[in-house]
Amino acid sequence: MATNEALVEVKDLRMYFPVLAGLFRSKVADVKAVDGVSFFIKNGETLGLVGESGCGKTTTGRCILRLYDITDGKVYFEGQDISNLSGESLRRMRRNMQLIFQDPGASLDPRMTAGTITGEPLLVHNLVKGKEYREQVAELLRMVELEPRMAIRYPHEFSGGQRQRIGIARALALRPKFIVCDEPVSALDVSIQAQIITLLMRLKEELNLTYLFIAHDLSVVRHISDRVAVMYLGKIVEITRSDELYDNPLHPYSLALLSAVPIPNPVVDRQRKRILLTGDVPSPIFPPPGCHFHPRCSLAQDICRQEEPELKDIGGEHWVSCHLVSK
């Protein structure tokens, strides 16, 4: 699935976390958080990543940023293999990619002022100092629609939405090309969510950013993304253009996920067909054999219990990993 314009590309990414037990803390099993994931993100594009908690979407984002030493597979940034970078070369690479966290209350240091939080990356990377530093911090705060005079305040003096703006300003400080947004609006109120989504979309246009947008709210993901990948138990089960996924979902899991989202209109919602999934997501330590989704899938057949499906190209930028979907 490689293209020349891909800013980020991930090939067969695997991230296993060891399960330790016993007196000598020896490894007894692996949590297969990400288990063979491949995709690319084009320059200037927003790729949405959705799935239930524990499906590996956050881990995928963190692997791309190389916050973990990945177990296997490759991560390319602007064509360069960054899977094994370390030390100074990794530090330099990180200037190009940043992370926006879910909970702005927990991700900002309560003892630092908004200005220091925003400007810290500039100092860490020795980019500017003195008057120029102060100007850049003021400019960053203006970019996220905060007033520069608020730079002297501490996080607790801001509301949740304003704190998320500070988190965004900090992520923008090094003028990155790529930002992983990990559930950036999930902790916010409805009216504030709309403000932050609008801000993120405006910044993307203005600064020519590329986003990996991780969220569990499918309506938000569809609104902001050009393409969407659906993850289940460490694997991508479907990836396609945003509109195509919502108009023509093919994987049974995507269908169930979409039908579970209530539509805020009683007339429309009460007429929809609903697919209720039974049970919970199985453990990623011992994932079911064959297709990981088969124990919860109403259409499962013998082949689904035995053979693991491949992610197949069915044309029109639409990839599905299901035995029952043919070209």
Place this chain on the structure above:
Amino acid sequence: MADKLLEVKDLRTYFYVDEGELRAVDGLSYSVSKGECVGLVGESACGKSVSALSIMRLIPYPPGIIVGGEIIFEGRDLLKVSEEEIRHIRGNRIAMVFQEPTTSLNPVLTVKRQLTETLELHRGLDRPAAVDEAVRLLKLVGIPDAERRVNDYPHQFSGGMQQRIMIAMALSCNPSLLIADEPTTSVDVTVQAQLLEIMNNLRKQFGSAVIIITHNLGVVARYVDYVNVMYAGRLVEAGPTEVIYGQPRHPYTIGLINSVPRLDLPRKRGLYVIPGLPPNLARLPKTICAFSPRCQYAISKCQEQRPDLEQVGDDHYAACFRSKEIRELVEAG
């Protein structure tokens, strides 16, 4: 109105904090009929949870105190009954499901003990009968292998399963009113759909009335019969669900509905954005419309007087001076 189960009249719950008097709920009135599903909708700190805790008389004092109003439940004013009586009503006639099952379940007791405790206390069952009943309840909320799992501790269940246990516990005494405070906020959409379906089926089966407290407009659209929209401790709009979504008459309701992206409509470039932040309740003047600082349709009257709920249609009420013309104003942009 013989079939009214609960009537909240002019409820006022204030908190006395460093900043002064914080009017968390300030003159709230609504009612719930038998078997009805009523929604209490609003953003954080609008007073929706405090109003529910007031019904259960669970407001921590100090700093909180119910300073006025009436809560008529099954013909009695809950604010006037003795502590002994309210304890009997709580859990027995009115049950509550909270947002965080992890913090609401006791981690050192097995699920069996937590369920049987209520059954022995409120329904007077002996231990073996209570255990049988506990297993039956767990089956009712769809916990597989209930006979064995009843002996497990809460941490051995997933978040969705824990919330099912909370629902089982709430239903254990056949309450006539179930208050669900953000019951699905901490779970995945697929689990949310399962839980709401369970609650809805049980409601139909046993005829309990339900108050769903939530900020999720989708959940409201799917299950609720009558919607109460709260802002800054007061109702701003109330009406049957189809009317609230179809012809909202308060600018806050209109903004809220338009600010969420919808799966069933083509993607738009921009979302509607309500500017600004919810007000600080301790500094909110009593004499203005609390929403007016964020309202693009505000006129000078909105800064001088506080609007009361007025009837704008069949069983439809809005607290806005411009509710009659608001739909034309919105359409004009």
